[in-house]
Amino acid sequence: MTGAAIRPDAGGPGGVPRPAPPDASAPLLRIDGLSLAIHGTPILDDISLGIAPGTVTGLVGESGSGKSLTALALMGLAPGGTTTRGRIEMGGRDLLTLPERDWLDIRGDEIGMIFQEPMTALNPVHTIGAQVAETLRLRGTPRAEAAAIARERLDRVGLAGIALDRYPHELSGGQRQRVCIAMAIARHPRLLIADEPTTALDVTTQAQILDLLRDLVADEDMALLLITHDLGVVAEVADHVAVMKDGAIVERGATETLFRTHAHPYTRDLLAASRPAPRPPRDIDAAPVLEIRDVTRRYGAFTAVDGVSLVLNRGESLGLVGESGCGKSTLTRALLGLEPVQAGTITLHDRPGGAAMTRADRARISVVFQDPYGSFDPRWTVARLVTEPFHLTGRPPDARARATAALERVSLDADALDRYPHEFSGGQRQRIAIARALITEPDVLVLDEAVSALDVRVRAQVLDLLADLQARLGLAYLFISHDLTVVRAICDRVLVMREGRIEERGDIDRVFAAPASDYTRSLIAAAPTIPDGWLAA
Numbered sequence: 001m002t003g004a005a006i007r008p009d010a011g012g013p014g015g016v017p018r019p020a021p022p023d024a025s026a027p028l029l030r031i032d033g034l035s036l037a038i039h040g041t042p043i044l045d046d047i048s049l050g051i052a053p054g055t056v057t058g059l060v061g062e063s064g065s066g067k068s069l070t071a072l073a074l075m076g077l078a079p080g081g082t083t084t085r086g087r088i089e090m091g092g093r094d095l096l097t098l099p100e101r102d103w104l105d106i107r108g109d110e111i112g113m114i115f116q117e118p119m120t121a122l123n124p125v126h127t128i129g130a131q132v133a134e135t136l137r138l139r140g141t142p143r144a145e146a147a148a149i150a151r152e153r154l155d156r157v158g159l160a161g162i163a164l165d166r167y168p169h170e171l172s173g174g175q176r177q178r179v180c181i182a183m184a185i186a187r188h189p190r191l192l193i194a195d196e197p198t199t200a201l202d203v204t205t206q207a208q209i210l211d212l213l214r215d216l217v218a219d220e221d222m223a224l225l226l227i228t229h230d231l232g233v234v235a236e237v238a239d240h241v242a243v244m245k246d247g248a249i250v251e252r253g254a255t256e257t258l259f260r261t262h263a264h265p266y267t268r269d270l271l272a273a274s275r276p277a278p279r280p281p282r283d284i285d286a287a288p289v290l291e292i293r294d295v296t297r298r299y300g301a302f303t304a305v306d307g308v309s310l311v312l313n314r315g316e317s318l319g320l321v322g323e324s325g326c327g328k329s330t331l332t333r334a335l336l337g338l339e340p341v342q343a344g345t346i347t348l349h350d351r352p353g354g355a356a357m358t359r360a361d362r363a364r365i366s367v368v369f370q371d372p373y374g375s376f377d378p379r380w381t382v383a384r385l386v387t388e389p390f391h392l393t394g395r396p397p398d399a400r401a402r403a404t405a406a407l408e409r410v411s412l413d414a415d416a417l418d419r420y421p422h423e424f425s426g427g428q429r430q431r432i433a434i435a436r437a438l439i440t441e442p443d444v445l446v447l448d449e450a451v452s453a454l455d456v457r458v459r460a461q462v463l464d465l466l467a468d469l470q471a472r473l474g475l476a477y478l479f480i481s482h483d484l485t486v487v488r489a490i491c492d493r494v495l496v497m498r499e500g501r502i503e504e505r506g507d508i509d510r511v512f513a514a515p516a517s518d519y520t521r522s523l524i525a526a527a528p529t530i531p532d533g534w535l536a537a
Helices: 067-074 100-109 128-139 143-156 173-185 203-220 230-237 255-263 266-273 328-335 382-391 398-408 427-438 456-472 484-490 510-515 519-527
Strands: 028-039 041-051 056-060 081-089 111-114 193-194 224-230 240-245 250-253 289-300 302-313 317-322 343-348 366-369 446-450 474-480 493-498 501-507
Touching: 028 067, 028 484, 041 056, 041 067, 041 250, 056 067, 056 203, 056 289, 067 081, 067 193, 067 224, 067 255, 081 493, 100 111, 111 173, 128 203, 128 230, 143 173, 173 203, 193 203, 203 224, 203 230, 224 230, 240 255, 240 266, 250 255, 250 266, 266 427, 266 456, 289 328, 302 328, 302 343, 302 474, 302 501, 317 328, 317 484, 328 427, 328 446, 328 474, 343 427, 382 427, 382 493, 398 427, 398 484, 427 456, 456 484, 484 510, 493 510, 501 510, 501 519
Parallel strands: 056 224, 056 240, 111 193, 193 224, 317 474, 317 493, 366 446, 446 474
Antiparallel strands: 028 041, 028 081, 240 250, 289 302, 289 343, 493 501
16 A cells, blocks of 8 residues: 555565554553443453554454444443443543543544444535534534634545535545544544444545544544454554454554464464465356446446446456446446446347346346345345345245255355344355345356455355355356455456446456556555565465
8 A cells, every 4th residue: 555554663564664653551541451241241351452642553353343342432332231340541530430421522522433334424414514513513613613623624634625515425435434534533532433444445545544544643643543354454554453352352462563473363363364365277168158348338428337348257257346436336237237328238148138138037147235234124034035036037836945045055054044134143144145146046146345344254254155156056256346355366357447447357367466557556556465474374
């Protein structure tokens, strides 16, 4: 990543040393023996951690490990029914003993927080200027002064050209995240908590947000607690890291030291899963199942997809990468038949594809989305969810038996059929989504950011599952992702898309080893990675 964080050791990712971070023995905030239970159920167990000013501390672990609940406890926002033990010390006070009226001063003045999904954190009916100013107005700042500060804070996070009267839906994902950062730093807090702030962003936007957070820490002498499941991000940004498992911190230390000499087997497993091995070259039969020829999709004067062509062969994995807004999603909707095109052709097994597909042909191409929980009706059982695609072919009399078989393909038992989505983990829900996609026995599976929201170990399991299914069923995958590490682990070939066109295409090893396009090189350089020398062989 350009401008990557450099650690005191000369061997840091950027190659140039930076001053040593302040000593964590004199922290801005100290957590000492924090234990937390909700309605009597233990969630956090004896958490102890110091966060020093001017440093970035990474908090990593799988979903359910307690990372986000730790952050909420630091903000005084633990859910109802919570009981706590231990101390959270800041400025000589134990925050856990304070009444709510004192917390109103701490939030924003002392501690600010950035949430994972900016579109849900922002109010869609208020302008961005009003939302940044609101954090100041609540403290009695006059309207004109609050608006001036909002302008300065938005400028500080890189939105100098964006008017205060814009609404969240008028901004890109990266711009919305910058607005959330501006809100969090409006009152110059001493500690900033960022909970998965870059999960849904493409690699270049992610790099820009991480650069911004690192600059804020340096320029404003803040401390940053960065919660993430991406160990590449931690390697590039964090000075210190703590690893959480089952509500406890199992290991902590300086980032490079912990990566090189970790002792806990859970840390070892996380590190191993964070760098999936590149897919070895395979012989693919040149038997096209999906062809797109010179497809163009326009919205008025704007051309979202401009003369794109691709061929996907049986048993092949084809990656499609590019920044947000490059046209990946529009192209996907077109080939799934959800949008018409103004020019070009789409064929599926030499039959009309796209919007011209028959219902029977639509069953031959399935899709797995990024967020399975968002694509499921929470009121439906798994049996109904998995058999939903039979509306394309007619419901067979043995639909339940087929649903059982589909679940078994993804290593889930038949007893899942009568349960509901909320009863499963994120990885299990994604397996159910894959089972649903397989129920009509398709030839092509479109995987749209299908593993980007998963923890590294769950992601590794799903990638192994996809490779196994492809080997057994001969499936062709169109794998759309902003995570280049994942693309390299699952794909045989890759297409790089930019501003509606294919910028570069080729075998995965060739493109990653010797990209022909400056744009491709910039994408690869922006992807956060763990330096090779930091991991034991």
